Amino acid sequence: MSLPPQPSGPPNVPSIPSTPAPLHIRTDPHSGRKYHASAALPADTDLLGRCVPYTYTIWKRFRNEVCAECWRYDGGRRAFLTRRDDDGLDRPSESAISQDHQAQRSTGGAAVCAGLWFCDERCQREWIAREGAEVVDLLRQLEAARQKKPRAKRKLDAKALQPEDVTPEAIERAWEALREKERSPKEVRRWREVQLEDYEADMARYVLLALHRYHRERCSNLCPQPSSRADGQHAETETHPQSPAQSDAAKPSDYGRERMSEWETFAALQCNEVQLLKACPEILEHQTRIYQLLKACFGSRVAARSNAASSRSSLTSAPSPTGACLRGDNDPRPEDALLDGSSKAGSSTRVDADSSTQPKLADLVTVENVRTILGVDPGNSFGIWETPLMEESECLGFAVYPVASFFNHRKPRFSNETILPLLIEYVDADCAPNVRKERDGRTLRFLTTRPVEDGEELCISYGHVETMDVQTRRQELQEGWYFECRCSRCTAEAEEGSRT
Numbered sequence: 001m002s003l004p005p006q007p008s009g010p011p012n013v014p015s016i017p018s019t020p021a022p023l024h025i026r027t028d029p030h031s032g033r034k035y036h037a038s039a040a041l042p043a044d045t046d047l048l049g050r051c052v053p054y055t056y057t058i059w060k061r062f063r064n065e066v067c068a069e070c071w072r073y074d075g076g077r078r079a080f081l082t083r084r085d086d087d088g089l090d091r092p093s094e095s096a097i098s099q100d101h102q103a104q105r106s107t108g109g110a111a112v113c114a115g116l117w118f119c120d121e122r123c124q125r126e127w128i129a130r131e132g133a134e135v136v137d138l139l140r141q142l143e144a145a146r147q148k149k150p151r152a153k154r155k156l157d158a159k160a161l162q163p164e165d166v167t168p169e170a171i172e173r174a175w176e177a178l179r180e181k182e183r184s185p186k187e188v189r190r191w192r193e194v195q196l197e198d199y200e201a202d203m204a205r206y207v208l209l210a211l212h213r214y215h216r217e218r219c220s221n222l223c224p225q226p227s228s229r230a231d232g233q234h235a236e237t238e239t240h241p242q243s244p245a246q247s248d249a250a251k252p253s254d255y256g257r258e259r260m261s262e263w264e265t266f267a268a269l270q271c272n273e274v275q276l277l278k279a280c281p282e283i284l285e286h287q288t289r290i291y292q293l294l295k296a297c298f299g300s301r302v303a304a305r306s307n308a309a310s311s312r313s314s315l316t317s318a319p320s321p322t323g324a325c326l327r328g329d330n331d332p333r334p335e336d337a338l339l340d341g342s343s344k345a346g347s348s349t350r351v352d353a354d355s356s357t358q359p360k361l362a363d364l365v366t367v368e369n370v371r372t373i374l375g376v377d378p379g380n381s382f383g384i385w386e387t388p389l390m391e392e393s394e395c396l397g398f399a400v401y402p403v404a405s406f407f408n409h410r411k412p413r414f415s416n417e418t419i420l421p422l423l424i425e426y427v428d429a430d431c432a433p434n435v436r437k438e439r440d441g442r443t444l445r446f447l448t449t450r451p452v453e454d455g456e457e458l459c460i461s462y463g464h465v466e467t468m469d470v471q472t473r474r475q476e477l478q479e480g481w482y483f484e485c486r487c488s489r490c491t492a493e494a495e496e497g498s499r500t
């Protein structure tokens with residue numbers, strides 16, 4: 001599902017790109033949007049600067065071996081990870097309260113960990129400054145819903161779709177059923193009991209981080225407010241797969257606009273929901289369970305209030321020292337403030353007087369947004385691979401870098417369909433990637449591998465397929481990224497194969 005690693009290139013390249021970025025987006029009816037050079041560029045041109053992920057997840061298996069900030073991994077050794085969650089940071093009230101709150105769900109009253117480990121205080125502070133201090137509490141709540149022990153495999157819903165039944169309409173019906181159910185607060189409260197399997201909890205973290213980023217953008221007025229989707233209708237599908245929330249965000253034609261918000265760019269990425277579910281129909285059930293839990297914990301203010309109320313009684317019997325001196329009994333709970341969207345980066349535990357007009361995280365936990373985020377992963381995300389990259393490198397998780405996801409894999413050959421197939425060695429060079437990717441911590445950089453002409457398409461390689469024969473290569477790209485590769489090399493080799 002995630003883009004595999006690229007070999008690293010030389011490190012001696014500038015980190016700041018020339019501005020404005022020397023590339024623009026064009027659209028092709030078959031391969032969608034793609035980058036082109038806006039001018040002749042020398043080798044080693046830094047095309048996008050340092051790209052940071054919009055959202056990511058580290059698989060649970062590696063979570064206590066990888067720094068959540070710089071993604072350092074030391075072959076499974078953990079000695080370099082000296083900080084955890086927000087431990088040691090001066091953030092008394094929310095943390096203490098939320099841990100107490102979570103004690104309800106954890107066994108034996110032990111506080112639930114948010115699942116964040118850091119090299120040192122610097123990494124910890126950087127992560128918290130970027131993501132928001134309140135996210136630590138949100139992740140704690142989410143982790144409390146992770147199954148404690150893997151159970152025997154859950155019996156899949158008898159009505160689960162079969163691959164041949166997977167159509168956009170069938171998927172829409174499944175989500176519409178959830179929209180119907182969530183009209184009942186009682187039903188949503190029941191969803192709080194959902195226990196997520198590891199895969200589901202890891203994906204839920206990815207969704208939650210994206211929703212929270214979107215929320216922060218709206219709080220800083222960087223992002224348009226979502227339009228009301230009471231009818232639950234999705235945007236009309238254009239020639240290229242569209243995200244469910246794309247009409248709230250950008251159309252492909254919006255590219256080139258002066259400034260798109262990060263959420264708009266993220267939500268405008270190609271949606272591979274149908275392709276993913278056709279390949280693995282059981283994922284739909286995982287996705288709906290992720291939604292139920294997120295809705296119940298973070299999207300339902302009714303449920304959140306009752307949650308906060310029961311937490312209040314547990315606090316009364318065992319108040320945390322810091323919480324007790326910071327709040328009066330009638331003060332709003334930090335959990336309410338968080339869901340009301342009035343807690344800005346953990347700096348305040350009070351709900352402002354005008355909180356009703358402020359953006360609310362709860363309002364973003366919608367079927368459309370969650371489907372958009374889940375639909376972006378397959379085919380757009382980049383694997384977080386152990387470095388230096390080797391044959392046996394571990395894939396530690398995945399991340400989405402919205403602006404980086406418009407690079408196509410090699411140059412598709414569409415405009416010249418009528419040209420007789422060229423010699424394979426020649427077309428290989430013709431469509432060979434002219435951009436390489438480098439990872440430094442959590443940032444990615446994209447650099448030209450050779451001089452590029454004005455207007456030339458800029459493309460990367462999606463990974464380890466390069467040495468495979470054309471059939472295997474196309475199959476890998478189809479199964480991993482859901483497209484039939486139309487690059488000159490694949491096209492020519494396939495034509496050659498069918499002639500011989």
Ligand SMILES: C[S@@+](CC[C@H](N)C(=O)[O-])C[C@H]1O[C@@H](n2cnc3c(N)ncnc32)[C@H](O)[C@@H]1O
Pocket residue numbers: 030031032033034240269270379380405406407408409410411412481482483484485486487
């Ligand atoms: C990471 S996205 C790249 C951006 C994409 N073109 C878009 O409009 O969002 C990957 C998708 O681009 C298209 N694509 C990329 N490289 C291609 C190629 N060599 N041949 C055909 N389609 C390609 C496929 O639809 C693929 O699923």
